[in-house]
Amino acid sequence: MALLKVENLSKSFSGLKAVSNLDLEIMEGELVGLIGPNGAGKTTVFNLLTGVYVPTEGTISFKGKRIDGSPLYKVSHLGIARTFQNIRLFGDLPVIDNVKIAYHQHVSYNTLSGILRLPNYYRGEAEIYQKAYDLLKIFDLHEKEDELAKNLPYGQQRRLEIARALATKPSLLLLDEPAAGMNPQETQNLMELIRWIREEFALTILLIEHDMSLVMGVCERIYVLDYGMVIAHGNPDEIKSNPRVIEAYLGEEAG
Amino acid sequence: MSNMGKNKLPIVNRKNIIVLFLLLVVYGVVQILQSNGILDRFYTMTLILACIYIILAVSQNLITGFTGQLAIGHAGFMAIGAYMSAFIVVKMNGPVVGGLIFGALVAAFAGVLIGIPTLRLRGDYLAIATLGLGEIVRIIFLNWDYLGGATGFQVPKSMNWTWAFWLMVLSVVVINNFINSSHGRACISIRENEIAAEAMGINTTKYKVIAFALGAMFAGLAGGIYANYMFFIQPGTFSFLKSFEILVMVVLGGLGSITGSILGAVIMTVASALLADIPELRMVIIAVLLIIIMIFRPNGILGTKEFNLSFLNPKKKGEENGIT
Amino acid sequence: MGSVEFAAQQLINGLSLGSIYALIALGYTMVYGIIQLINFAHGDIMMVGAFIGWFCTTVLKMAFLPALIISMTITAILGMLIERIAYKPLRKSTRLAALITAIGMSFFLEYGGILVVGPQTRTFPDVFPQTLYNVGGVTFKYGDIVIILTTVVLMTILQFVIKYTRIGKAMRAVSFDKDASALMGINVDNTISATFAIGSSLAAAAGVLMGVYFNTINPLMGIMPGLKAFIAAVLGGIGIIPGAMLGGIAMGLIESIVSGLGFSTWRDAVAFLILIIVLIVKPTGLLGKNIREKV
Incomplete structure (x- = not known):
């Protein structure tokens, strides 16, 4: 059984669809990447998974239980922990x-x-x-x-x-751009650390990342998001050669 | 902290013994001076009011300084405590302690009742909503003729220095212990970053309401002491200006600092007493001082730091700085 | 009195009172819009305006209009001074520190006022004929008409200033984004000063009108109307100018209806209750838009 199963998930903000008809499945113990150009809706997906936003449509099941619409703290008690793209420490x-x-x-x-x-x-x-x-x-x-x-x-x-995030004793860890602002050496260390904590804490990890080397290096499976939709999904090699992915990323560079 | 497991009674340590000793000295000196007639009634009253204001300031600080919720309705909770304790003592011929407890509990209950709908509001909106609720409480007592209405309510004087001082110590210890527990840290995390706190599994609504109810309870206790000391209470005493006064003490001392609140309450009470002969000028001086302090020290006198006696205990890993 | 007359009577009373609240609320909302500060001293600025108006009409024997203009001018300067001395140094510190400073300024004006003019209540001279008009069972004073007319004129001028003048455009820009405005060459400090000047002069007008309407003034007269005007600003949506006008009128109407029904001792409680309901149901006020925190 999938640890996390997302079906037909959509979220609109005043009519604008940030995420549409998203399907996602993560098995226990997997390390999955979620990538996509800026504004593709990656963080919105995290916010939906953790209960910051209530989905407009669709369902989210975690360990076989529906969690869409649950408040953040309950999602955390069930075993999903996260980090934030714009760091939110207790400064x-x-x-x-x-x-x-x-x-x-x-x-x-x-x-x-x-x-x-x-x-x-x-x-x-x-x-x-x-x-x-x-x-x-x-x-x-x-x-x-x-x-x-x-x-x-x-x-x-x-x-x-x-x-x-680990102190909450999660079974699923969501990392939102963990390598943002790090130099290549730090990123390298982080990659090793992420692999290591997955083994040590028996974690399943879903991570958003801009740094392609990190995503390709550690993730076993990758979902690519553009305009709120999954445009590709597969292992790193498949993603690298996927024409739609290349287009989405080149399109961003050109724009 | 690691050595605490071995210690059978970790509450008994050098720091706590010294704090207790200092408290006994302060209490004893005032008590002796009072019984010898060196401290006249005016100074005694100032000291007792200082105790009452310390309770109010520390409990307001729990809500505003630690949990980060800008509520300006403390006078309302104080009024509830004052009137409800007076109701037990005067109307029911009950014991004073029963009155104080009843007053504090009703205030705590009101805190929960008010907290659940309003604590969803943020910042200035919460401030103005709680200010409004505090005023509603005052207007209810103003129209409640059974409890004296606008003319006021006479209550026999039963509180004295001993009561006020030790109830103040009790209040500060309880709030301090709460702050330094995991549940207190949950409250502080709300101040720091509400969304991150929620994401880390803190039920922020629950902890806001707990902090609010605990704060309201001690404001109610302070009101009870006030009512049973002052002979006479009337609704006008508990207007939003009183809430302002309490907030000012907290900010003056430093938000998020318990010792700061104590300092702020003492400074304001003593300043008011010293300038009592020139009431209008007194308020002008206090106002000017307040503005100057805010301009040059906007985080208050102590900021979030505690004035503590931790130097008395050799530093150990992770030891908290509480006084008990 | 029939129910139609009753309603009409409360409408007149409510409009007069509401106009005064609206004038004060405008200053609250403009200041909040530009520096996110609840200027608790604003009600006391109104009191100063009322005293200047009283001084002009009693001691200097001036007529209503020159007294109004002088009061508005002096109070505008006072408002700018308060901002420069007390609030400007705190622009970079916490909002709570600024709020406490505003409370301090409020105490300063109230008790400073008592020191200067004494605590006693003073009677405002009759600047208008005290004639009562009676139209179809509804009575109103000459003063009612003056209040409503003055308010309409001032609000029209304000709308014009904000929409079409340089300073008005600057004010809107600064309240939208302070840093970007500064980059566009707008003098942010002067714009904030101008906002305080305009807000304070409107409060002064409200003060003079209050003196005219209720005939009595005292140094603590600003506390309650100030608080209610702030509620009015929140009710309409704080930071939104038409919201303050709407909120003020609404507050005035509610108050006079509650009083008219014989519950005058509960009048303030009802005002606060409405405020709380609005805050819980739609915290951004009647005309406000919801803003979401970015995660």
């Missing part, structure tokens, strides 16, 4: 707190224990801290745990967003 908070907050849905004590500082508060906090710290270590951010997130360099902010 005025320390790096470690960014991760701790994402761990909140798994917290082991309740509000009252927190206020009364019962023993399980201390146990819970110690556990949250340890888990958050371990995650930061994976992303090589542990030495910056007390720094404010907004003061991190760009590349580290992107990595922190991934670490934060």
Whole structure:
């Protein structure tokens, strides 16, 4: 059974179709890419999948359950986590707190224990801290745990967003342009990191990316979006040689 | 934090013991000065009002500074606490503690009731909606003749320095502990970035309402202390100008800083008392100071920082800076 | 009184009161539109305008029109001064800091006013004949006509200024996009000053009209009408000029109907209740468009 199944998904904004009749299927453990020129509707798809937008038409099923129309936090509880194209960290908070907050849905004590500082508060906090710290270590951010997130360099902010998303313990991770603004070396490292976390956390990953080398290098399957529609889909080699894809991208360059 | 698992009672540490000691000193000194008659009634009243305003400012800060919701209706919750506690004490001949608890609970309930529809609003819209609701509360009491209506309501004086001080400490400790728990962090994440918070699995509506209800509850408690100390309450006391006053204390001290709110409340109360002989000039001076502080220090005196005693405990990884 | 007369009577009362609210609301909405600040001192600027009008008519024995013009001019300068001294330094800091400054400015004008002129209520002289007209059971004062006429004239001038003059076009451009306007060579600072000047002079006009209408003025008179005018601005859609006019008139009508039905002590509560309902149902106001946050 597919982990994520999207059927006939459409979204219009005041009459303008941003996504139309999208069909998408992702199997458990896959690493899938979603590419397309600027304004093709890629981020809109993410926003639909995570519940930021309610679809105009169509259905989204995750683990066999309908999730279209569910609020964001419920989608997160079901196991979909994401990063944002325009980084949305908790900028005025320390790096470690960014991760701790994402761990909140798994917290082991309740509000009252927190206020009364019962023993399980201390146990819970110690556990949250340890888990958050371990995650930061994976992303090589542990030495910056007390720094404010907004003061991190760009590349580290992107990595922190991934670490934060992982703290929600997702089974599907959506990465929105994780390599944006990174240099080739950083991108290379990121590719390895993405492969590694997929194994380590038994994840399924869907990623949006502009950097073709990254997409072609890590993704097993690719969907190409243009004007809100899937114009091609297949493995990297098929996509590379697809005339419609070439046209869509050349068209963008020319325009 | 790692060594906390080994410690059987992590609440007992050097910092907390010193804080408790300092609190006892402050309490004791005032108590002695008062019983010796060195502190006259006016100064005692100022100190008790400072305690009341600390509760109001810290609870407003929970809503505005930590959760990031600009609500200007605190006077309304204070009014509910004041009138409901007075209702229990005067009309039902109930105990004062019962009155305070009842007042705080009704205020918390009102907070939930008001919070659910209005907390969807953002920024200035939330501000004006809560300001309006606060005024509606005042107008309801103005028209409620059973509780004195426009002429006011007499309540026997039962609060004193001991009550006010320790209830203030209790309020600050509860709010501080909340802020430093995972649930408090959930509230702070709303301030930082609401959509990211939602995407990380935080039910933002729920946590906004929790913060709002908790804030309203302590505003209600402050109102109860006020009513049972001042002999007399009337709706005019709880107008939106009172909400402004509370907001000013919070911003003055620093949004997102509990110690800042305490400082802001004390500064404003003491300044008002010192200038009490020249009431009009007092307001002009306060207004000018406020404008100057905002121009030169728009994040308040402490910003989001806490004045803390963390230097008393050697720094450990991940230790929070709470006072309890 | 029959129901038709009752309705007509409340319409007249509501139009007069609503005109005053609308004039104040315009300043709120223009300032909000251009710098996204709720200028809580705006109601107090109206109070200053009323006192200048009172001074001109009682001490200087002026007629209504010159008093109105002098009051509007001086208050316009005051509005610009307030913006330059208190708000301009805060343009780059948080909106809350600016809001607190506006609250501080409001206190400053109210209590500064008490220091200067004393806390007592003053009577506005009869600048118009106090004749009551009675047409088909509906009574109205000469003042009602003056208020409505003055408001119509001022709003027409305002519309003209905003649509066709250089400064009006600059104001619209700056409220749309400050940075782009600056790049296009618009002097943003002067445009903001002009907005405060125009908004304050309209408030001053409202103040003088209020004095004429209610006959009494005092330094704290600006608080409630200021708040209600702000509600009117939100009701119509904040930042939208026709919205402020519509909202003001609507507020005036609602208030006089509620009072006319004998619930005058609940008048303010009804105003706030309507505000809250509007905010919950359509937070951008009657004439506003919904804006979505980009994710």
